Amino acid sequence: MRRLPDSADHTATPGRACGLLLAALLLSLCASPRWAPASSPVVMKDDRGVSVRLAAAPRRVVSLAPNLTEIVFLLGQEEKLVGVTRYCNYPPRAAALPRIGGIVDPDVERIVAADPDLLLCTTDGNPKERVKILEEMGIPCFAVGPQNLDAIFETIERVGALLGVPEKGRKEAGALRVRADRVSRVQRAPSPRVLFVVSTSPIIAAGNGTFLDELVRTTGGRNAAGGFAGRYPRLSVEDLLVVGPDIILVAAMAGVEEFSPSVSRWSESPAFRNGDVVTLDGDLVTRPGPRMVTALEKVAEVLSAWRTRHPDVPARTKGETR
DSSP states (O other), X not given: OOOOOTTSOTTOOHHHHHHHHHHHHHHHHHTOGGGHHHHXXXXXXXXXXXXXXXXXXXXXXXXXXXXXXXXXHHTTOGGGEEEBOXXXXXXXXXXXXXXXXXXXXXXXXXXXXXXOSEEEXXXXXXXXXXXXXXXXXXXXXXXXXXXXXXXXXXXXXXXXXXXXXXXXXHHHHHHHHHHHHHHHHSOOOSOOEEEEEEEETXXXXXXXXXXXXXXXXXXXXXXXXXXXXXXXXXXXXXXXXXXXXXXXXXXXXXXXXXXXXXXGGGGGSHHHHTTOEEEEEHHHHHOOSTTHHHHHHHHHHHHXXXXXXXXTSOOOOTTOOO
């Protein structure tokens, strides 16, 4: 309780004194709007269309995906995390958090033991039946599935609102939007054919409608796998030679190392012939979280360096992929 100044009227009646204290308390509350989100109920639809209601900002949160863990850290709410997956390795401090299993095999018993008042999960990576079990046990589950950069920014804002820090969510999402817009505004020519590989044996590339496709197109490249069916088409060596990528980007992950030197025909591809095969951090370019903007900037750097080395390559016609 705030102490009255020495100049206050000490002869005031008890009723008047109570009135003054009540007025002071109300003024104090009005002067601290930053606490309102934490004590106000929040109702929000997730990407499943399910309305998730929180009576107050959660104090104990379990994250079932690395990108969601990264978002919680970005928002400065990591002290609320009481459980993450074995794949949550960024930022480095996430490695010290309790593990509750994997993305596709989260341990229901460990999650329940963590006593969360909010579970952050994905619409397409986490097993729906286990999420349903947790919901039936009374644990609010908020599922997201961002499919592009704009959706990532919106997810950050929504998670910020759920955690009681809506202003922080808007601020961080806004800063990422500025960085992404800065990359997209740069005029670029020529437009190289880029093959983004997520597996080298067999060769699997990112097709249309994927995050990696968006990274390539936003930085002024042409997706060399855009003419194949499916979001992640499997390509033969012959397919690779037909599309003739100018640049090959390899998402370095477990099992994705280098193209086998035994396949000598790969050297017929412009990317191999000119030394334009670049390896990028797989976690960086495949997690739909805050670092996807850093991935965008990295791809822009690769394409910019290629243009510097190949200034006379003619621009390709709009929509050309092969």
